[in-house]
Amino acid sequence: xxxxxxxxxxxxxxxxxxxxxxxxxxxxxxxxxxxxxxxxxxxxxxxxxxxxxxxxxxxxxxxxxxxxxxxxxxxxxxxxxxxxxxxxxxxxxxxxxxxxxxxxxxxxxxxxxxxxxxxxxxxxxxxxxxxxxxxxxxxxxxxxxxxxxxxxxxxxxxxxxxxxxxxxxxxxxxxxxxxxxxxxxxxxxxxxxxxxxxxxxxxxxxxxxxxxxxxxxxxxxxxxxxxxxxxxxxxxxxxxxxxxxxxxxxxxxxxxxxxxxxxxxxxxxxxxxxxxxxxxxxxxxxxxxxxxxxxxxxxxxxxxxxxxxxxxxxxxxxxxxxxxxxxxx
Amino acid sequence: xxxxxxxxxxxxxxxxxxxxxxxxxxxxxxxxxxxxxxxxxxxxxxxxxxxxxxxxxxxxxxxxxxxxxxxxxxxxxxxxxxxxxxxxxxxxxxxxxxxxxxxxxxxxxxxxxxxxxxxxxxxxxxxxxxxxxxxxxxxxxxxxxxxxxxxxxxxxxxxxxxxxxxxxxxxxxxxxxxxxxxxxxxxxxxxxxxxxxxxxxxxxxxxxxxxxxxxxxxxxxxxxxxxxxxxxxxxxxxxxxxxxxxxxxxxxxxxxxxxxxxxxxxxxxxxxxxxxxxxxxxxxxxxxxxxxxxxxxxxxxxxxxxxxxxxxxxxxxxxxxxxxxxxxxxx
Numbered sequence: 084x085x086x087x088x089x090x091x092x093x094x095x096x097x098x099x100x101x102x103x104x105x106x107x108x109x110x111x112x113x114x115x116x117x118x119x120x121x122x123x124x125x126x127x128x129x130x131x132x133x134x135x136x137x138x139x140x141x142x143x144x145x146x147x148x149x150x151x152x153x154x155x156x157x158x159x160x161x162x163x164x165x166x167x168x169x170x171x172x173x174x175x176x177x178x179x180x181x182x183x184x185x186x187x188x189x190x191x192x193x194x195x196x197x198x199x200x201x202x203x204x205x206x207x208x209x210x211x212x213x214x215x216x217x218x219x220x221x222x223x224x225x226x227x228x229x230x231x232x233x234x235x236x237x238x239x240x241x242x243x244x245x246x247x248x249x250x251x252x253x254x255x256x257x258x259x260x261x262x263x264x265x266x267x268x269x270x271x272x273x274x275x276x277x278x279x280x281x282x283x284x285x286x287x288x289x290x291x292x293x294x295x296x297x298x299x300x301x302x303x304x305x306x307x308x309x310x311x312x313x314x315x316x317x318x319x320x321x322x323x324x325x326x327x328x329x330x331x332x333x334x335x336x337x338x339x340x341x342x343x344x345x346x347x348x349x350x351x352x353x354x355x356x357x358x359x360x361x362x363x364x365x366x367x368x369x370x371x372x373x374x375x376x377x378x379x380x381x382x383x384x385x386x387x388x389x390x391x392x393x394x395x396x397x398x399x400x401x402x403x404x405x406x407x408x409x410x411x412x
Numbered sequence: 413x414x415x416x417x418x419x420x421x422x423x424x425x426x427x428x429x430x431x432x433x434x435x436x437x438x439x440x441x442x443x444x445x446x447x448x449x450x451x452x453x454x455x456x457x458x459x460x461x462x463x464x465x466x467x468x469x470x471x472x473x474x475x476x477x478x479x480x481x482x483x484x485x486x487x488x489x490x491x492x493x494x495x496x497x498x499x500x501x502x503x504x505x506x507x508x509x510x511x512x513x514x515x516x517x518x519x520x521x522x523x524x525x526x527x528x529x530x531x532x533x534x535x536x537x538x539x540x541x542x543x544x545x546x547x548x549x550x551x552x553x554x555x556x557x558x559x560x561x562x563x564x565x566x567x568x569x570x571x572x573x574x575x576x577x578x579x580x581x582x583x584x585x586x587x588x589x590x591x592x593x594x595x596x597x598x599x600x601x602x603x604x605x606x607x608x609x610x611x612x613x614x615x616x617x618x619x620x621x622x623x624x625x626x627x628x629x630x631x632x633x634x635x636x637x638x639x640x641x642x643x644x645x646x647x648x649x650x651x652x653x654x655x656x657x658x659x660x661x662x663x664x665x666x667x668x669x670x671x672x673x674x675x676x677x678x679x680x681x682x683x684x685x686x687x688x689x690x691x692x693x694x695x696x697x698x699x700x701x702x703x704x705x706x707x708x709x710x711x712x713x714x715x716x717x718x719x720x721x722x723x724x725x726x727x728x729x730x731x732x733x734x735x736x737x738x739x740x741x742x743x
Contacts, residue, residue, distance in 0.1 A: 281687035
């Protein structure tokens, strides 16, 4: 893993229009709110937060799959260098090969009418990466083998497979174009624990084999703790804390991260529940509170938190936190 | 006698592809004031077992003749499976037994206010006036931590957030003061912070109302924090049963051990994640003998030939495994 970021986003915002027709004024919902994020090349970068925090939208913005409202994103893998907001059609096509997405639900992501071979080969054909059917077949077999799929199964349809096998098919399809950067959006959330471990190990092996960089979006902190080397925590469209995994889990600085960690039910029955319980729920992004977005649920909130939004600042070399009071807490 | 005694429950479904065994010779007990956790992967038969208690399984369900579901009521015991008519089930459904489902949005009628739904079931089961029922409902909503309860009472399910809906669902299930509450993955669709709130709420309510709870989940962490006894299910069979402490700290069945090894634990971030090898077999190709032998590292020839009986390792802890039972000197 090197220190150069493969993805570097600055002041990134994504707005969605809500309501507003002919006679009413337009309203916007800010799903991602002035986010700064650097994803080091070769990292397994975790992105965590509750539902509604904007994790998925941020992931899609980095893939240029949603319109970016403000800010900039730079992609640089050593071979090509793109500024995602100002790129021509040819560059975008090339970027699609280099940046891919693995979906959450392996039941919904695979067409029931296509064979496994056709599902995996589709990106090759759509992006015109291969010249002949034989070449496509060869690439499909190679990647299927790497994803530990039985080659005999390539002629079957997805309904014949279990959740874990389907997720391996889904991964094979995402990796067939030989991407460098992969967004895995809740890719193990729909799987049973016994299968989940298998898919996590596969993602890790594929990373070593192909030198991939992952953005691993998850709501499950214990999964993130095990597989990611960096973690960023999101809340209501804002990045509130980012650090190397070990540091984040051992010395969280933001009150939200602390609360999130203590809310995970411990497997030890003698463990005395959560100490720092979080009251209430995440506010609606259509009507975010002023100041620090977390102030409505934070028990340390003081006047400044309700007025001024804290910036993401270095608390140590690699550990950034956005909280007015991190030093005293 | 315990509040609920399930004896040799066996349940099959008639399907186009043949008869599928969903629950196979399952026995357990639930005491008043106790929480029994039912854990297992998808397809293990947890939900079907719970639905049998409410007789909510579809009409192609066939119960084996020796199956017994005994519920202790104030005026004598009742075998739920012997009830013939729908109206007989009213004593059980919503009266003595309430159920909370995984997806609270799907459990409320979308076009009827939360309040009307709560009042309707109370009037039906408790023979009280609408006014009294409204009072009880609002009080209950307040009790589960919903602010502005009288305002929420008049709202529809879509106006509430996920966590709030699940609280309302709990309020509704508890307003009839059931003796037994079945909670089917009640926190799975919720965020961890909200999950922690709901778990706390349920713990408080057990203490306050003293009812028995069957808590179904695939999450061992949630079980560790809520249940006092746990039964581990695999392919329709209970493979291990005991106190939460025994089962989690001293697992006996290879499947329980496999589940624990596959679970990412915050306490030990460097531990490798070991998947349980293979996939859960299709219910149409049910393995012979011990149902787990196709994925088990300890499997011996006898495991595929005969079904291991539940044997007691000590007073509280039982396991259905030839190899482990022998190793622990219990067979």
